[in-house]
Amino acid sequence: MMSVEACPVWEAHQEGESPAEVSLGSQVLESLIRNPLFIVPLQDVSKRLSLPMDIRLPPEFLQKLQLESPELPKPLSRMSRRASLSDIGFGKLETYVKLDKLGEGTYATVFKGRSKLTENLVALKEIRLEHEEGAPCTAIREVSLLKNLKHANIVTLHDLIHTERSLTLVFEYLDSDLKHYLDHCGNLMSMHNVKVFMFQLLRGLSYCHRRKILHRDLKPQNLLINEKGEGRLGLARAKSVPTKTYSNEVVTLWYRPPDVLLGSTEYSTPIDMWGVGCIHYEMATGRPMFPGSTVKEELHLIFRLLGEYPVSCHQRAPQHSAQFLHERLDTDGIDLLTSLPLYEAKSRISAEEALRHPYFGPLGERVHQLPDSKWI
Template identity: 70%
Template sequence: MVVCAMHPPASHSAPSFLRQYAGHLGRTALRREPGGGLERDRAYLSLHRTGSLGIVHENVKMGSDGESDQASGTSSDEVQSPVRVRMRNNHHRRISNEDINKRLSLPADIRLPEGYLEKFAMNSPPFDKPMSRRLRRASLSEIGFGKLETYIKLDKLGEGTYATVFKGRSKLTDNLVALKEIRLEHEEGAPCTAIREVSLLKDLKHANIVTLHDIIHTDKCLTLVFEYLEKDLKQYMDDCGSIMSVHNVKIFLFQLLRGLAYCHRRKVLHRDLKPQNLLINEKGELKLADFGLARAKSVPTKTYSNEVVTLWYRPPDVLLGSTEYSTPIDMWGVGCIFYEMITGRPLFPGSTVEDELHLIFRILGTPTEETWPGITTSEEFKTYNFPRYNAEPLVNHAPRIDNDGHDLLSMLLQFEAKKRVSAEDALRHSYFRSLGEQVQSLADTSSIFSVKGIQLQKDPGKRSSVYPESTQGKSRRQSVLF
């Protein structure tokens, strides 16, 4: 993913760009939390004097000027060490772990360092007033955020050109995490995909998007700490013997569309949707991952690269060289994934661009001016000289799909990008009526499984509830990890 305004100059090193980027992240916007009241609960990067790059979570009440540094009554130049923090409370009650968790927006299951409770209670602003940013950074650093020693490496999950991914464990929560170590080449700085992933994930907070917990920066490595999910959708389908329950297909598709609709509302395109980039935990929660190719997009006509999206899930307009696209680029991939879940096999498994287009046109028919206005004048299209294929009913290829599912699939697999259904509209399609009305009004951070009665069914071809850590399985996750 790339934030358009944040391209790192080629001449800048990774540390210098990340330092500038850290300053940029400090300027966050207001949002309203479910509990009410205007607060900030945003993650931003902080460069410490040691050169480490940490992630800090804010939950700060805002002043009328939109800033909070001075709101606590302590200027940024006069901020005291958290060791000298003193609690001034009207009731003089004893400070608790819950107080600190709430004050610093920490997970409920976090383990605070020994003696930290007493240090924090020594000298802090009253709890009804916000902390300064500088004090918050120092407090979180003392707890252990932004430090490699906070995480224990376990199994190596895979290795790519720029990154190695390990299964790990956080000493702060004892929870499993995924540690994505990105090597920093001194000549090139941080890989562009790493900057993209950090740039966008720090702003995406949704139940169906993988969570970025922490960021650690050293001279040689940038480590992204993600929540750990047991398997990806491809592995899940393999475990089912390629025969998934149609009910489970519906639940996974709804979650995919929820996460995607959230991204698209924020003008973020994923651009690399495929089963290997959709992670699933033991509860059945599906989450979008691998935002290395994603991009923040504000102008619908902006030109981007056409070398995006794995071939099997790439829409025909991009295959034919289009570099002007918007959110519909992701919707074609959703249709391909929907079909693959229903049938257990990929819809268009082409080996080359030409082969991919042939497979698409064999099933959907060779496009004409009626089905795709302007296609006959496309130089790329004329170059291939495709045979005239007649469209085949999709239901012939996916007999397990019902009429509503067939209708939704057809709306996703439209040649013309502007005719593809949006993620937001797809969520309201009659195909999902059986899930009930409550799933349509979930808060962004609420799981679909928080709705009473929503649960996965046993898949007909299910072989095992535990994913075997085989070499084959690891290779299937390479695209997620790198």
């Protein structure tokens, strides 16, 4: 694992399943596009929220269920496996103890909790169901995406609990996030740590983009960090790359690209790369790149720094001046940063390309050869 220099930290489808079992299904997707309040019937929910085949069971329960016994002629069927998981407490509210409220939004509340099965801390995202007869497709969307993402730099979904009143997602608990990390470092991170966190952010994002999944809400608060400095992307608003247009209200203001601020609803993975550039700048300098309080002010800050927005799709944005960058960022760092917040979306460097940038050379070649399940 790549070390992080001292800085206080604030306390495709699975085998055996048909594509229809994994995805939302064409009817649900079409309804999501046409009607954001579409409700999935209860009889469809259980199938769509089924636990992933490789859910991480505690070793003592693996031994109890003899899931790894060579005497078993073949793997347990999905139905048998679900029944066994239910027997030991998965999928049940009483398995988890709520400790502290971490945050609350319009449709969901997040709690710090503890699992009675493992005694480990967890994060409980409780989504309120507004209609008794079904679950909102925003919740179905999140689960459908998260349950199939397995990467060291993406938050792990451990369990799902569906009741008439709520849908609870049980995530691994991480102690902090990049925003708190910056605050407790006095907004002055070591440049080694900037590089390590930037690499982890790009690694998780590249994994999502290869699977045609957008993050849509990149900000320091969504890079979760544990006490070892290991970062994982939270994906509360992850979404498949759209084939039709959607609302332009999709990204936190400071990290929102100008094309979206100006009303564009046609976007793909480059929407995330603008935010990556803003986060890189914030880590390196200790201050946000474009801290606008309104859309108008946000655009003003962007235009003042990068020049006038091109009125023609054939007009290129002005070249960046390195003068606005903090002196702590080296030449390679400046080169990477200036390839991210570009007016023309298709000109922004991709997450995969950014990982191969010379800026990350000092981390060594081995970090590029790690399997998805391993930390740097």
